[in-house]
Amino acid sequence: MAAERFDLIVIGAGPGGYVAALRAAQLGMRVACVEKDKALGGTCLNVGCIPSKALLDSSELYRQAQVGLAAHGITASGVALDLPAMMARKDKVVRGLTQGVAGLFKKNKVEWVVGTARLEQGRRVIVGERTLEAEHVLIATGSEPAPLGGLPFDGERIVSSTEALALARVPERMLVIGAGAVGLELGSVWSRLGAKVTVVEFLDAIVPTMDRGMGAQLERALEKQGLAFRLETSATRGERTERGVRVTLEAKGQTSVEEADVVLVAIGRRPYVEGLGVREAGIALDERGRVRVNERFETSLPGVYAIGDAIPGPMLAHKAQEEGIAAVELMAGVAGHVNYDAIPSVVYTWPELASVGLSEEDAAHRGREVRVGAFPFMANGRARCLAETEGGVKVLVDANTDRIVGLHILGPRASDLIAEAALAVEFAASAEDVARTVHAHPTLPEAVREAALAVAKRALHI
Amino acid sequence: MAFEVRIPTLGESVTEGVIVRWAKQDGEAVKPDDILLELETDKASMELPAERAGVLRIVKAAGEKVAVGELVARIEEDGGARAAAPAAPRQAPAAPEAPKPVPPVPAAPAAPLARAEAEAELVAARAVGPLSPAVRRLLAEHDLDPTLVPASGKGGRLTKEDVLAYLERSARPVRIDVPAAPQPSAALAEGEERVPLSPIRRRIAERLVQAQQTAAILTTFNELDMSAVIALRAEHKERFQKQHGIGLGFMSFFARACIAALRDIPVVNAEIRGDDIIYRKFVHLGVAVGTERGLVVPVLHHAERMSFADIEREIARLAGLARDGKLKLDDLAGGTFTISNGGVYGSLLSTPILNPPQSAILGMHKIEKRPVVLADQIVIRPMMYVALSYDHRLVDGEQAVTFLVRVKERLEDPERLLLDV
Numbered sequence: 093m094a095a096e097r098f099d100l101i102v103i104g105a106g107p108g109g110y111v112a113a114l115r116a117a118q119l120g121m122r123v124a125c126v127e128k129d130k131a132l133g134g135t136c137l138n139v140g141c142i143p144s145k146a147l148l149d150s151s152e153l154y155r156q157a158q159v160g161l162a163a164h165g166i167t168a169s170g171v172a173l174d175l176p177a178m179m180a181r182k183d184k185v186v187r188g189l190t191q192g193v194a195g196l197f198k199k200n201k202v203e204w205v206v207g208t209a210r211l212e213q214g215r216r217v218i219v220g221e222r223t224l225e226a227e228h229v230l231i232a233t234g235s236e237p238a239p240l241g242g243l244p245f246d247g248e249r250i251v252s253s254t255e256a257l258a259l260a261r262v263p264e265r266m267l268v269i270g271a272g273a274v275g276l277e278l279g280s281v282w283s284r285l286g287a288k289v290t291v292v293e294f295l296d297a298i299v300p301t302m303d304r305g306m307g308a309q310l311e312r313a314l315e316k317q318g319l320a321f322r323l324e325t326s327a328t329r330g331e332r333t334e335r336g337v338r339v340t341l342e343a344k345g346q347t348s349v350e351e352a353d354v355v356l357v358a359i360g361r362r363p364y365v366e367g368l369g370v371r372e373a374g375i376a377l378d379e380r381g382r383v384r385v386n387e388r389f390e391t392s393l394p395g396v397y398a399i400g401d402a403i404p405g406p407m408l409a410h411k412a413q414e415e416g417i418a419a420v421e422l423m424a425g426v427a428g429h430v431n432y433d434a435i436p437s438v439v440y441t442w443p444e445l446a447s448v449g450l451s452e453e454d455a456a457h458r459g460r461e462v463r464v465g466a467f468p469f470m471a472n473g474r475a476r477c478l479a480e481t482e483g484g485v486k487v488l489v490d491a492n493t494d495r496i497v498g499l500h501i502l503g504p505r506a507s508d509l510i511a512e513a514a515l516a517v518e519f520a521a522s523a524e525d526v527a528r529t530v531h532a533h534p535t536l537p538e539a540v541r542e543a544a545l546a547v548a549k550r551a552l553h554i
Numbered sequence: 555m556a557f558e559v560r561i562p563t564l565g566e567s568v569t570e571g572v573i574v575r576w577a578k579q580d581g582e583a584v585k586p587d588d589i590l591l592e593l594e595t596d597k598a599s600m601e602l603p604a605e606r607a608g609v610l611r612i613v614k615a616a617g618e619k620v621a622v623g624e625l626v627a628r629i630e631e632d633g634g635a636r637a638a639a640p641a642a643p644r645q646a647p648a649a650p651e652a653p654k655p656v657p658p659v660p661a662a663p664a665a666p667l668a669r670a671e672a673e674a675e676l677v678a679a680r681a682v683g684p685l686s687p688a689v690r691r692l693l694a695e696h697d698l699d700p701t702l703v704p705a706s707g708k709g710g711r712l713t714k715e716d717v718l719a720y721l722e723r724s725a726r727p728v729r730i731d732v733p734a735a736p737q738p739s740a741a742l743a744e745g746e747e748r749v750p751l752s753p754i755r756r757r758i759a760e761r762l763v764q765a766q767q768t769a770a771i772l773t774t775f776n777e778l779d780m781s782a783v784i785a786l787r788a789e790h791k792e793r794f795q796k797q798h799g800i801g802l803g804f805m806s807f808f809a810r811a812c813i814a815a816l817r818d819i820p821v822v823n824a825e826i827r828g829d830d831i832i833y834r835k836f837v838h839l840g841v842a843v844g845t846e847r848g849l850v851v852p853v854l855h856h857a858e859r860m861s862f863a864d865i866e867r868e869i870a871r872l873a874g875l876a877r878d879g880k881l882k883l884d885d886l887a888g889g890t891f892t893i894s895n896g897g898v899y900g901s902l903l904s905t906p907i908l909n910p911p912q913s914a915i916l917g918m919h920k921i922e923k924r925p926v927v928l929a930d931q932i933v934i935r936p937m938m939y940v941a942l943s944y945d946h947r948l949v950d951g952e953q954a955v956t957f958l959v960r961v962k963e964r965l966e967d968p969e970r971l972l973l974d975v
Contacts, residue, residue, distance in 0.1 A: 494715075
């Protein structure tokens, strides 16, 4: 059977893959995008970013109705949870967005090929009965939740984020293994909905990859909401019981046992290239199973590229998207580029934690001398109006040049506030630049400006 | 060198305005009298012409609010040449078409000055993209040409980091490479002290050099018998003090004598503006005052309306401000004629230098008793030499000499001041 010819075959329709496909189509390429799931959008849209945010937003409203409205002089009674309705809303959001991607494919004439792809020699891709052939192949297969040795996923009691987004009822006790973004977000969802949540973290801090000081503040905020943390603790074993799971925890040589209805294992994700035949095709992987690429995102097999969670770097949807765009632009002879120093990351707890650039620990590790400016939301007018005064903004600048090298926000809508910081870092702005930029009053971003002023000890409202 | 374009005094009680538009682009070559910008105040709008030729570096963008005296742009007179395309033919700053004495201070909202008829073919320097606020500040503070600073930012933008690095690089050779080299402008020799020029001192320097370069300065002398003035002053001193609360000095006599003489010889109170002579019905009298920051010349506006007491009071007020360093640009601006009293320092004779765009300046000197011949008798009289420096382009020798004689006549017979004859 003759192979179908394309300019580009994208394998995987997650945020990296579908965006790459769209960009390639814009650049005039004939594009096929292979996806094994029945919906487009990958982990992010189906079982990741989007459904978790839908549940975070819903559950935060539920919490506000219970404990937040009173501060505004609103008395609410009979507030009740309709979990199936909440889940249905989440599914509707997901469906709307994945169908949107399908619409975008149609509009841009990207051919959506359903099935599992297998790489063959000569930039051929086999999908079921079909053989596709292209000038360029882009691996955008993403990642999957990493399992934990003593607690293998069973899809019911010991679950990954995928199942934790669709529990049929609120667990009484939930144990979350891993205090990264996924663990804290889903732990927050179920805690708000009524579960007694304990988060277990192997390292000595929650969100260990982010700025330690900000992480510690977030830990206190979440503890106030009822989450319990057990740091420097590892979960070594889990046994099914009648009611749930009995988990053996080890902390500094001390062993203890925790009972939980549901255990969410959220210790990280690992690249997913299952069935793709990368090794057979001769594509080099690194020691952690990630596809090796050069600065043009090309693998060891000429003409085959890879982006996103399948290659090294932070496993973030927006990182994958930028790489996807850059990769196809480079294929098309356009100067694509990803600035890895200016990729924001967000933990969508409440308050939210968002950051871009270096943490204080990163700076110390790199021997970079920095100065710090900080400003609390307690001193921000808008935050007080919102009755959301937890957290604050921290700016790190190069001690000699005033250039912003890191910016961290813990607070209401930090996820939105970080956009200004990313722009500042991308344009190599100095704290003075941000401080000299007019910010509307009264708004939350004023806290960013005040923190920038604080670098030069010029903060006005504290 | 960069010439600073500042907002001139905009008239009484107007302290700020808004730049409505720049008539010239940043980086564009300009020449004297080119309209640079349009300024709007709550009283009037005006156009600000260039005083120098060079490359325009805009500091304040259109739409910005600016105060009187504020720096809005620089005109780079040689730094700009480097920025311009290498092959670009540029006018040297000292080209024959010397800067015309454009009044920095229009007495009334200035009418647009006539543009040069045919614009010379000037090549604009490479334009620099929009700059971040911190970069704008650094460039302004260090008087840097952004085109000279290597840019590392996104899309070729200049970052604060770039400017700081550039400043450090440019500072380093001076500190390291020339430890004791005799480079007078850069390194200090043993026993030398560096004190930055104050803006006021810089302004004085610019104006004096401008005067020397543009005007044809000539000085005429005469001598005064001060007996009558001294006698009159002695007689009424106490009463004057009691009545007006201010001492009666010699300055009010000289001011009144000059104002009267200026009315006799109006050209001495006039100035050249472009191709025209501007005559005035008023006298804005500059009075030189020594301060530790240098000689400053505050102006008695409408001195022709002032009594002796008014003049003394106003001089005392301005001199006080001058010594306290509190003079505003308004106080220094708009003079049409100047009196400089070197006599207080004991000077016997001097040739004062013009205060452009004014056309003349009277120099007073010390009063000393000298033998003079009066009615064929040698008598001892308190005498003072007076000097009038004048711009010979406008003022004829005869007019200058006559002016001085008229001053002399009135001071030797001060009753004439009373009768206005």
